[in-house]
Amino acid sequence: MGKLVALTLLGAGLALIGERLMTLRERINAYREVEPVEPQNCHLIEGLENGSEDIDILPSGLAFISSGLKYPGVPNFAPDEPGQIFLMDLNEQNPRVQALNISDGFDKASFNPHGISTFIDKDQIVYLYVVNHPHMESTVEIFKFEEQQRSLVHLKTIKHELLKSVNDIVVLGAEQFYATRDHYFTNFLVLLEMVMDLRWTYILFYSPREVKVVAKGFSSANGITISPDKKYIYVADILDKNIHVMKKHDNWDLTQLKVIQLGTLVDNLTVDPDTGDILAGCHPNAIKLLMYNTEDPPGSEVLRIRNALSEKPRISTEYANNGSMLQGSSVASVYQGKLLIGTVFHKALYCVL
Ligand SMILES: [Ca+2]
Ligand SMILES: [Ca+2]
Numbered sequence: 422m423g424k425l426v427a428l429t430l431l432g433a434g435l436a437l438i439g440e441r442l443m444t445l446r447e448r449i450n451a452y453r454e455v456e457p458v459e460p461q462n463c464h465l466i467e468g469l470e471n472g473s474e475d476i477d478i479l480p481s482g483l484a485f486i487s488s489g490l491k492y493p494g495v496p497n498f499a500p501d502e503p504g505q506i507f508l509m510d511l512n513e514q515n516p517r518v519q520a521l522n523i524s525d526g527f528d529k530a531s532f533n534p535h536g537i538s539t540f541i542d543k544d545q546i547v548y549l550y551v552v553n554h555p556h557m558e559s560t561v562e563i564f565k566f567e568e569q570q571r572s573l574v575h576l577k578t579i580k581h582e583l584l585k586s587v588n589d590i591v592v593l594g595a596e597q598f599y600a601t602r603d604h605y606f607t608n609f610l611v612l613l614e615m616v617m618d619l620r621w622t623y624i625l626f627y628s629p630r631e632v633k634v635v636a637k638g639f640s641s642a643n644g645i646t647i648s649p650d651k652k653y654i655y656v657a658d659i660l661d662k663n664i665h666v667m668k669k670h671d672n673w674d675l676t677q678l679k680v681i682q683l684g685t686l687v688d689n690l691t692v693d694p695d696t697g698d699i700l701a702g703c704h705p706n707a708i709k710l711l712m713y714n715t716e717d718p719p720g721s722e723v724l725r726i727r728n729a730l731s732e733k734p735r736i737s738t739e740y741a742n743n744g745s746m747l748q749g750s751s752v753a754s755v756y757q758g759k760l761l762i763g764t765v766f767h768k769a770l771y772c773v774l
Contacts, residue, residue, distance in 0.1 A: 441616045448618075448660060449686060449707035455720040458741040460760070463772035465746070468518045469507065471499045473763030475537045475589065475644075475689050476754045477549075482511040483568070484754065484761055485549055486518065486769065487534035493557070493611075495749075496713040496766045504534040506549065506564075506573060511756045516771065519571060523564070527575035531555035536589025536644070536689065538598065539566075549573060550598060552587045557607075559587040561600065561627070581632055583625050589689060591645045591654070597628040599635065599654060599675075601642035615641075615660070624656060626673040636667060636675045644689035644752070649697050653678070653730065657687035657701065664690065664699065666729055681734055685722055688765075689752035699726040700739065702752035702763065710749050710765070718743075721750030723762055740772070 478484040489504030507518040535552040547566040564573035588603040605621035623637035640660035654667040667675040686704040701724045709719035723740040748767035760772040
């Protein structure tokens with residue numbers, strides 16, 4: 422009798438896991454193929470071969486690009502090379518990328534840059550905040566940008582027990598930022614977390630005086646950015662295929678105003694400075710990203726969300742490709758009619774719209 426109960430329980434357990442795995446395959450769009458949408462004037466950017474996971478463009482048109490991310494479960498074409506930050510001046514006729522020098526005293530060999538965010542202080546000094554995963558941990562690095570020297574001076578490494586599995590950040594002031602946590606477990610249990618959809622990921626507010634979770638319950642919080650008027654925060658939940666529009670309060674807490682469903686796995690977010698539209702770098706089919714096959718590579722998809730705060734946001738496809746040109750798009754950012762699309766581990770695309 423005991424054996425029968427054990428077998429029944431085992432069968433029920435396996436059935437549950439099987440059902441959850443099927444659900445997970447649907448959640449990550451395992452059956453989706455993307456329809457191409459390709460602007461006329463696009464070309465791959467020379468010199469960016471190993472990812473361009475996040476892009477942040479200054480109001481002056483200088484774009485920072487993080488490259489060389491090593492992330493568990495995702496391909497990397499240069500596993501022995503450290504990550505880098507590239508710069509591209511979008512005011513140039515034919516912009517080229519240039520790797521930024523990083524000051525001595527910072528461990529460049531273990532540099533593993535992920536999400537980035539810029540901050541300009543009242544003296545017009547530009548700071549670049551970088552999510553870093555040295556030895557697969559999570560830190561936030563603060564750099565001062567020296568425009569003339571084309572270099573980054575490392576100022577500070579921020580670590581905190583709540584700054585775990587950080588994906589992206591948005592800087593709000595000097596040493597103040599929101600950060601997203603994209604998974605809860607850092608070991609094999611991350612699979613259980615995904616299969617069971619535990620929703621234990623969150624948004625953290627960090628400042629030297631106070632660190633707190635300001636929103637939680639995300640399946641996997643990923644890209645984060647702020648509206649041009651600084652009143653709203655946009656957060657991508659990659660496994661829930663949506664964007665959360667959150668209101669920012671004076672005490673830094675966030676409350677959810679609405680969720681915009683997109684049907685694609687949303688990675689990093691940026692805002693078009695001219696229109697306030699949200700640009701979302703998306704993964705049309707994440708199984709192709711996780712089970713990389715050169716014969717059937719992951720595609721790319723960039724969505725534009727107009728009037729995100731209105732009753733009916735308008736969603737359009739800015740770019741879509743089946744992976745023949747660009748694989749695993751994670752971010753898109755615009756500056757005066759120019760579009761940059763970055764990827765987790767592949768190349769990057771420059772388009773004149
Ligand atoms: Ca970012
Ligand atoms: Ca991301």
